[in-house]
Amino acid sequence: FTTGATMANFTGLAAARWRLLADAGWNLDRYGLAGAPRIRCFVGQERHDTIDMGLRYLGLGSPTLVPTDDQGRLLADPLDTMLSEGPGPAIVCLQAGNLHSGAFDPFENAIRIARRHGAWVHVDGAFGLWAAAVPELAGLTAGMAQADSWGTDAHKTLNVPYDCGIAIVRDTGALRGAMGLATTSYMVHDAEGPGDPFQKVPELSRRGRGITVWAALRSLGREGVAAQVRGLAGAAARISRRLAEVEGIEVLNDVDYTQVSLAFGDDAITRAVAARLIEDGKVWMSGSHWQGRDVLRVSVSNWSTDADDVDTAVEAVSSAFAAVKSAGN
Numbered sequence: 001f002t003t004g005a006t007m008a009n010f011t012g013l014a015a016a017r018w019r020l021l022a023d024a025g026w027n028l029d030r031y032g033l034a035g036a037p038r039i040r041c042f043v044g045q046e047r048h049d050t051i052d053m054g055l056r057y058l059g060l061g062s063p064t065l066v067p068t069d070d071q072g073r074l075l076a077d078p079l080d081t082m083l084s085e086g087p088g089p090a091i092v093c094l095q096a097g098n099l100h101s102g103a104f105d106p107f108e109n110a111i112r113i114a115r116r117h118g119a120w121v122h123v124d125g126a127f128g129l130w131a132a133a134v135p136e137l138a139g140l141t142a143g144m145a146q147a148d149s150w151g152t153d154a155h156k157t158l159n160v161p162y163d164c165g166i167a168i169v170r171d172t173g174a175l176r177g178a179m180g181l182a183t184t185s186y187m188v189h190d191a192e193g194p195g196d197p198f199q200k201v202p203e204l205s206r207r208g209r210g211i212t213v214w215a216a217l218r219s220l221g222r223e224g225v226a227a228q229v230r231g232l233a234g235a236a237a238r239i240s241r242r243l244a245e246v247e248g249i250e251v252l253n254d255v256d257y258t259q260v261s262l263a264f265g266d267d268a269i270t271r272a273v274a275a276r277l278i279e280d281g282k283v284w285m286s287g288s289h290w291q292g293r294d295v296l297r298v299s300v301s302n303w304s305t306d307a308d309d310v311d312t313a314v315e316a317v318s319s320a321f322a323a324v325k326s327a328g329n
């Protein structure tokens, strides 16, 4: 358990760095990074910016950007070509849930290609990893389980309090190698169980984040988690369907998950609608920029979002748009 997805991704990528360098015959613990073989890192053009930050913290430099499609999904063929261009260890970082479109990278294809090139695959699933809990959404996450590591947030889709990311790493040795403490003579150790939690994350002292996650999972159960995620995606679909019917409002993405990106004619109007909405204070949706356009970004993430909230959101956006239009006339 980490502070958030930023550090969960960092943890997965740190394990990747440790394993790839060990396999290349380089003792990272002893010599550090100076003089180590270079690790090539590949990310989709629309990865979350915090991935770059994690790679920077790890001394891996800026990643190579792989082209994406109109929903922000990484394109597998260019990934193949780019991985073929150079020798050396590689990390491929994929995304489950694009923050503007909610889109998921094509895991099956991309992971098969990455494997062929011996790359470590990490998935940033800050809010999207949870789609795997819903049978009807299985198509979005197909193949995702074949990755080596995953980062997600319980403080997003699961709705536990902030400060709760989760790193999942298949290779225990790499995770311990990257994050473990060599000597802690004064502590009581878990010699036979799953290991000490502090051996798996960047921090030593921290609060018991697992407790809130356990409580949420225990009270919701498998069906409850699925219903919660299904509810968020359903609300996003209803908001987008209804707003698409309002003349002058454009839904820019395929709404397959919890995200909706809206435009209202030109960028200036979209920005004005976003500002007006915040001023009205009934709903929070942030202005953003996606694929060359200003957008109003809807991210349905609160478990309690119900049909009334959908009505409130649709009404708030429609009247903010109407107010901006009439102010312009």
Ligand SMILES: Cc1ncc(COP(=O)(O)O)c(C=O)c1O
Pocket (backbone or CB within 6 Å): 003, 004, 005, 006, 007, 048, 050, 097, 098, 099, 124, 125, 126, 127, 153, 165
């Ligand atoms: C796709 C994605 N990755 C990473 C992050 C970073 O997560 P956190 O803020 O929990 O560190 C976010 C959102 O903040 C996100 O949406």
